[in-house]
Amino acid sequence: MKIVVCIKQVPDTNEVRLDPKTGTLIRDGVPSIINPDDKAGLEAALRLKDAYGAHVTVVTMGPPQAKIALQEAYAMGADRVILLTDRVFAGADTLATSTTIAAAIKKLDYDLVITGRQAIDGDTAQVGPQIAEHLGLPQISYVSDFENHGDYAVVKRVFEDGFQKIKVGYPCLITTLSEMNEARYMNIRGILDANRVLEIETWQFSDIDADIEEMGLKGSPTKVKKSFTKGAKQAGKVLEGTPKELAVAIVDKLHEKFII
Amino acid sequence: MRFELTNEDLMMRELFRKFTQNEVEPIAAEIDDEEKFPEETVKKMANLGMLGIPFPREYGGAGGTYWQYINLVEELAVACATTSVVVSAHTSLCASPIYEFGTKEQKKKYLVPLASGEKLGAFGLTEPNAGTDAAGQQTTAVKEGDHYILNGSKIFITNAGYADTYIVMAMTDRSAGLKGISAFIVESDFEGFSVGKKESKMGIRGSSTCELIFEDCKVPAENLLGAEGKGFKIAMMTLDGGRIGIAAQALGIAQGAYNETVKYVKERKQFGRSIAAFQNTQFQIADMKTKLEAARFLVYYAAYMKQNKQPYSQAAAMAKLYASEAAMEITTKAVQLHGGYGYTREYPVERMMRDAKITEIYEGTSEVQRMVISATELK
Numbered sequence: 001m002k003i004v005v006c007i008k009q010v011p012d013t014n015e016v017r018l019d020p021k022t023g024t025l026i027r028d029g030v031p032s033i034i035n036p037d038d039k040a041g042l043e044a045a046l047r048l049k050d051a052y053g054a055h056v057t058v059v060t061m062g063p064p065q066a067k068i069a070l071q072e073a074y075a076m077g078a079d080r081v082i083l084l085t086d087r088v089f090a091g092a093d094t095l096a097t098s099t100t101i102a103a104a105i106k107k108l109d110y111d112l113v114i115t116g117r118q119a120i121d122g123d124t125a126q127v128g129p130q131i132a133e134h135l136g137l138p139q140i141s142y143v144s145d146f147e148n149h150g151d152y153a154v155v156k157r158v159f160e161d162g163f164q165k166i167k168v169g170y171p172c173l174i175t176t177l178s179e180m181n182e183a184r185y186m187n188i189r190g191i192l193d194a195n196r197v198l199e200i201e202t203w204q205f206s207d208i209d210a211d212i213e214e215m216g217l218k219g220s221p222t223k224v225k226k227s228f229t230k231g232a233k234q235a236g237k238v239l240e241g242t243p244k245e246l247a248v249a250i251v252d253k254l255h256e257k258f259i260i
Numbered sequence: 261m262r263f264e265l266t267n268e269d270l271m272m273r274e275l276f277r278k279f280t281q282n283e284v285e286p287i288a289a290e291i292d293d294e295e296k297f298p299e300e301t302v303k304k305m306a307n308l309g310m311l312g313i314p315f316p317r318e319y320g321g322a323g324g325t326y327w328q329y330i331n332l333v334e335e336l337a338v339a340c341a342t343t344s345v346v347v348s349a350h351t352s353l354c355a356s357p358i359y360e361f362g363t364k365e366q367k368k369k370y371l372v373p374l375a376s377g378e379k380l381g382a383f384g385l386t387e388p389n390a391g392t393d394a395a396g397q398q399t400t401a402v403k404e405g406d407h408y409i410l411n412g413s414k415i416f417i418t419n420a421g422y423a424d425t426y427i428v429m430a431m432t433d434r435s436a437g438l439k440g441i442s443a444f445i446v447e448s449d450f451e452g453f454s455v456g457k458k459e460s461k462m463g464i465r466g467s468s469t470c471e472l473i474f475e476d477c478k479v480p481a482e483n484l485l486g487a488e489g490k491g492f493k494i495a496m497m498t499l500d501g502g503r504i505g506i507a508a509q510a511l512g513i514a515q516g517a518y519n520e521t522v523k524y525v526k527e528r529k530q531f532g533r534s535i536a537a538f539q540n541t542q543f544q545i546a547d548m549k550t551k552l553e554a555a556r557f558l559v560y561y562a563a564y565m566k567q568n569k570q571p572y573s574q575a576a577a578m579a580k581l582y583a584s585e586a587a588m589e590i591t592t593k594a595v596q597l598h599g600g601y602g603y604t605r606e607y608p609v610e611r612m613m614r615d616a617k618i619t620e621i622y623e624g625t626s627e628v629q630r631m632v633i634s635a636t637e638l639k
Binding site: 068071072075185186187188189191192194195196 | 266267268271272274275278279307308309310313317322323324328
């Protein structure tokens with residue numbers, strides 16, 4: 001079994017503060033981490049490696065500093081790591097990003113592609129599904145459980161109010177939720193090898209088959225019109241009483257606010 | 261001069277901190293309260309390769325640096341001094357002398373399982389009448405055919421009862437004094453070996469501290485470490501290294517107490533403002549932080565000297581003396597700044613103050629460190 005896991009290096013939003021004047025994120029001195037949903041995807045792949053001897057390749061697109069995320073993935077147990085980095089890739093929206101990553105994955109052997117559901121710095125949840133489209137793969141998003149049955153997998157897909165159990169053949173793409181598992185620690189030998197032995201494969205635009213017009217800023221139709229900080233919601237009010245009383249109270253409130 | 265950690269070091273520290281935060285800190289108070297040896301944590305550390313960081317891979321180790329091992333001891337002690345001394349005694353006092361003085365066969369047989377974490381190690385030098393005066397050893401080893409027969413007892417042995425492999429000092433020639441002491445590798449299931457009374461202690465209460473008893477204990481002759489009569493030298497050199505571990509433990513305890521205090525003084529309000537707003541608090545924090553960093557530099561310097569195979573005996577003694585006294589002072593100040601709450605078991609600084617005391621005593625008291633330091637100066 002060959003697995004490709006896509007990860008993204010993101011600022012640790014637990015450590016990010018807002019500039020009170022400008023309302024923008026202060027990213028200076030904020031540690032970078034592997035995006036939590038992606039880390040769960042990596043852990044899922046490593047568990048398949050433990051159980052079935054799967055080969056795990058980890059791919060990330062980013063600036064040269066993103067190699068630290070790949071070193072961490074290697075120290076956790078990944079077999080091969082690839083950094084997609086090129087000036088041509090810079091400024092990419094989700095479409096250009098997925099086009100680039102899919103072009104890289106086309107050069108690899110795979111039965112299963114795993115991406116995180118969404119990144120904590122962008123929250124779009126688009127890149128995984130788009131990669132599946134580019135590769136023509138069946139895709140299952142919001143995965144919280146994955147069972148391998150040899151020729152096919154049984155996957156649990158979770159929503160706010162329920163879940164689906166889906167049977168899917170290989171090759172396929174899943175997007176994973178951080179709640180799916182608890183990612184393992186890096187191990188000591190892994191850290192040492194990641195720094196002393198590992199040569200991170202660096203792929204540039206010339207290493208993939210893609211149209212330069214579809215890369216980076218050029219290939220990004222998304223235009224950001226304005227970004228702003230979401231206003232804080234007022235605290236809710238809890239009403240008590242019989243259903244009838246409550247219904248009356250709610251309707252009164254809605255009238256009062258001119259909602260109905 | 262470079263005050264910089266490598267990417268490898270930073271990744272290690274990140275792992276140690278995460279591990280401490282998730283696996284060690286949540287049970288630290290319970291381990292102390294119930295005098296419970298952290299067996300599960302030791303297993304987890306073994307699986308991650310934390311029990312043989314500085315040893316080469318051919319002997320089951322990770323092939324890391326001495327600083328990385330020392331940093332693990334430090335980071336564990338930030339939350340739990342008990343867990344930290346388990347690692348330090350295992351690595352510095354048992355695996356290290358086998359690595360330094362063992363034959364190839366001894367390393368294969370004993371170092372590989374120790375460094376890979378499959379087995380746990382301990383070290384036995386102290387006896388009821390031979391503490392700082394180690395020459396007063398009463399445990400004897402008499403050669404009979406292809407075995408030595410050990411008789412006597414050891415006290416205050418860290419990891420006793422949980423360790424599989426013990427480095428034990430015994431007199432092979434009483435007339436030769438210090439030069440009559442030899443070192444042996446003893447397995448816990450050797451005939452005639454048993455673990456005696458367990459101590460109930462002020463601090464590091466989860467660590468197992470027991471008596472070792474040898475009653476006609478049969479140790480194969482090939483388990484002699486080094487040569488006959490070299491035991492005292494081996495013990496002293498082993499303790500030189502061990503001191504860096506204890507210094508790192510003291511540093512971690514001090515760091516833990518300092519972190520708790522900074523958090524507390526910002527939250528605690530008296531006279532209408534946080535106590536961090538009072539100059540007394542600010543000056544105390546400044547003094548604590550300064551001592552802490554001074555200790556850190558001494559500890560890291562000693563680790564650096566050992567890593568680079570330079571003489572480190574004095575550096576290790578200075579690191580241990582300073583860091584342990586700093587730990588005692590910083591934890592005492594931490595309790596004081598916490599006021600009445602600091603004296604209760606609701607806050608960890610009370611435990612940290614109790615834990616700090618032992619670092620001034622074991623693996624050479626502060627007085628012994630002063631002897632070692634001045635001996636180099638006044639020779």
